[in-house]
Amino acid sequence: MGDFYTDYRITKELYSLGKDIILSEEYQRLKTYTQHGTTSVFEHSVSVAKYSLIFALSLEMRLGKKLDKKSIVRGALLHDYFLYDWHVDHSHGLHGFTHPKTALINADRDFELNDIERDIIKKHMFPLIPVPPVHLESAIVCMADKWCATCETFKMDISSYTVYRLNLRYDISHGLIKIGNNIDMPDTAGETQI
Ligand SMILES: [Fe+2]
Ligand SMILES: [Fe+2]
Numbered sequence: 001m002g003d004f005y006t007d008y009r010i011t012k013e014l015y016s017l018g019k020d021i022i023l024s025e026e027y028q029r030l031k032t033y034t035q036h037g038t039t040s041v042f043e044h045s046v047s048v049a050k051y052s053l054i055f056a057l058s059l060e061m062r063l064g065k066k067l068d069k070k071s072i073v074r075g076a077l078l079h080d081y082f083l084y085d086w087h088v089d090h091s092h093g094l095h096g097f098t099h100p101k102t103a104l105i106n107a108d109r110d111f112e113l114n115d116i117e118r119d120i121i122k123k124h125m126f127p128l129i130p131v132p133p134v135h136l137e138s139a140i141v142c143m144a145d146k147w148c149a150t151c152e153t154f155k156m157d158i159s160s161y162t163v164y165r166l167n168l169r170y171d172i173s174h175g176l177i178k179i180g181n182n183i184d185m186p187d188t189a190g191e192t193q194i
Pocket of ligand 2 (some may be wrong): 048
């Protein structure tokens, strides 16, 4: 898609729109659950947020219509926030049908959501769950989810740079990595340009 959508620029925007979620301990739990193949739910969700943002920016440019990119990123990050390993835990019914509702309940409990973010999470399995998205933002995440799932199934590397940068942000903001030579970083360390 050209130089405009460099991984650096997309990752920077993704982080600035979703950092409260990305840096939370609750959200970090997604790293412990597997989604497709060797991809964790965290990696998958970051990929979906990244491609949703790319689709949204592209549509904004082509349609001349402003989209709610913050809701897109936040909804995409939380669309699979079901918090269990669906490969081994079968107590939730048919995962494909039930996990959007479970993700929404968990996300509503742990974060402040708006109506667009709720619609994104609830409708991302359309058309398997035959209730269509109400917002264009939800349709974008629905498409990005399918694109990322396809890439992950075929083991294509679509987001390792973004995941690496977000992990670095988390480590710096939690004092696990220090920038510079034994310099104590201020509380805003996670905001520094890295
Ligand atoms: Fe899902
Ligand atoms: Fe997904």
